[in-house]
Amino acid sequence: MNDQNNSDTLDNAVRRLLQWRGIRITEARGRGDRFFMGLPDAWYESPMWACANGHVSTKYLKSERRGTICLSCQAQIWLVPQITQAEIAEVMSNKKEIV
Ligand SMILES: [Zn+2]
Numbered sequence: 001m002n003d004q005n006n007s008d009t010l011d012n013a014v015r016r017l018l019q020w021r022g023i024r025i026t027e028a029r030g031r032g033d034r035f036f037m038g039l040p041d042a043w044y045e046s047p048m049w050a051c052a053n054g055h056v057s058t059k060y061l062k063s064e065r066r067g068t069i070c071l072s073c074q075a076q077i078w079l080v081p082q083i084t085q086a087e088i089a090e091v092m093s094n095k096k097e098i099v
Contacts, residue, residue: 010075013052013092017078020091021050024081043079051075054092056083 028040036044050056051070060068060077070077083091 010052013054014076016092017050017052021078021080039079040081043081046082048080048082049077050080050083050088051077052092054085054088056080056085056088 025039028035028042034041046058048056048058049060049068049070051073053070053073053075055070055072055075057071059071061071061074063069063074066074066076068077069075
């Protein structure tokens with residue numbers, strides 16, 4: 001039961017992170033930013049990685065089995081625009097609408 005609840009919570013967090021990320025991508029397209037492999041060029045210039053548990057880092061772990069994963073919690077990570085730990089906490093909290 002608890003496992004189910006935890007995975008639901010994680011799914012929601014992943015959705016929230018990807019929704020926020022999708023908005024940033026749409027904005028970059030709207031500005032006419034250059035893209036590489038579906039993401040804004042700028043994101044690759046100083047790469048930042050985020051997981052659904054609210055960790056952001058410029059570093060990540062590489063796992064043969066699971067690909068690139070979070071340094072703090074080993075969850076899946078995504079390349080994101082520059083963001084601080086405080087800002088990602090805001091994004092991941094349910095208190096604020098994603099804008
Ligand atoms: Zn993490």
